[in-house]
Amino acid sequence: MSEPTTTAAAMVRAEGVRKSFGLVEVLKGIDLEVRTGEVFVLVGPSGSGKSTFLRCINHLEKVSGGRLSVDGELVGYRQKGERLYELRDHEVARKRRDIGMVFQHFNLFPHMTALENITEAPVQVRKEGKADARERARALLERVGLSDKAASYPSQLSGGQQQRVAIARALAMKPKLMLFDEPTSALDPELVGEVLDVMRGLAEEGMTMIVVTHEMGFAREVGDALVFMDAGVVVESGHPREVLANPQHERTKAFLSKVL
Ligand SMILES: Nc1ncnc2c1ncn2[C@@H]1O[C@H](COP(=O)(O)OP(=O)(O)O)[C@@H](O)[C@H]1O
Numbered sequence: 520m521s522e523p524t525t526t527a528a529a530m531v532r533a534e535g536v537r538k539s540f541g542l543v544e545v546l547k548g549i550d551l552e553v554r555t556g557e558v559f560v561l562v563g564p565s566g567s568g569k570s571t572f573l574r575c576i577n578h579l580e581k582v583s584g585g586r587l588s589v590d591g592e593l594v595g596y597r598q599k600g601e602r603l604y605e606l607r608d609h610e611v612a613r614k615r616r617d618i619g620m621v622f623q624h625f626n627l628f629p630h631m632t633a634l635e636n637i638t639e640a641p642v643q644v645r646k647e648g649k650a651d652a653r654e655r656a657r658a659l660l661e662r663v664g665l666s667d668k669a670a671s672y673p674s675q676l677s678g679g680q681q682q683r684v685a686i687a688r689a690l691a692m693k694p695k696l697m698l699f700d701e702p703t704s705a706l707d708p709e710l711v712g713e714v715l716d717v718m719r720g721l722a723e724e725g726m727t728m729i730v731v732t733h734e735m736g737f738a739r740e741v742g743d744a745l746v747f748m749d750a751g752v753v754v755e756s757g758h759p760r761e762v763l764a765n766p767q768h769e770r771t772k773a774f775l776s777k778v779l
């Protein structure tokens with residue numbers, strides 16, 4: 520069931536989304552739409568609100584105003600007729616399972632092998648059988664090019680390998696949307712490519728992805744849409760190739776001149 524204002528093809532829709540921490544307004548009315556199957560690149564200087572926006576999408580933060588919906592449903596609320604009811608914690612948790620998140624610091628469980636990191640949530644949260652979960656985890660490890668690392672602990676893996684395990688772990692929950700928050704920013708330069716390759720593969724398979732990144736080559740080649748954010752507002756947006764080649768606003772130009 521979708522709301523009347525939401526088009527079927529929108530995976531994420533933000534309308535005037537605001538977020539304050541105390542007196543500080545960090546998101547000042549974000550309007551954007553991420554279509555299903557799209558790679559949506561979010562760029563902007565540090566502190567502009569990119570991570571906060573991602574955290575609102577999977578309800579790690581509660582919006583202070585505006586409307587935010589994922590796959591046609593308002594984040595954090597259930598609509599019954601004209602009225603909105605705030606979701607309970609377990610309902611929020613259930614919805615969050617459908618959204619995969621990959622962070623700058625891989626956040627793997629250090630005491631678990633790569634395989635165990637991947638099977639943990641499907642078994643504990645989705646109550647999948649262990650044998651099935653392990654079989655799928657192996658397939659996911661193969662997909663991220665790490666078939667031979669199933670028994671390795673995070674400390675035995677490079678940063679690029681750890682991040683690929685983190686991506687496999689997120690995929691194990693069969694998400695309909697993947698959020699990447701600067702997934703390559705903590706990596707040595709020579710390890711960035713292997714992670715971007717995995718993300719490119721996901722994009723080719725049709726995964727809907729929001730990617731916060733400074734990797735403009737990736738944005739240009741893989742991105743379907745790009746938004747430049749600064750100080751809690753969307754400054755400009757468009758096709759990545761157009762925005763990157765021909766930015767319209769001074770703030771965008773200044774930012775791109777530093778990262779390109
Ligand atoms: N939990 C929080 N409490 C207070 N301020 C926060 C919190 N989270 C983020 N902020 C502030 O919000 C602003 C935007 O942060 P963030 O979304 O992390 O930006 P970005 O990811 O673009 O670097 C920053 O000024 C940051 O200090």
Ligand SMILES: [Mg+2]
Nearest residue numbers: 569570571700
């Ligand atoms: Mg951030």
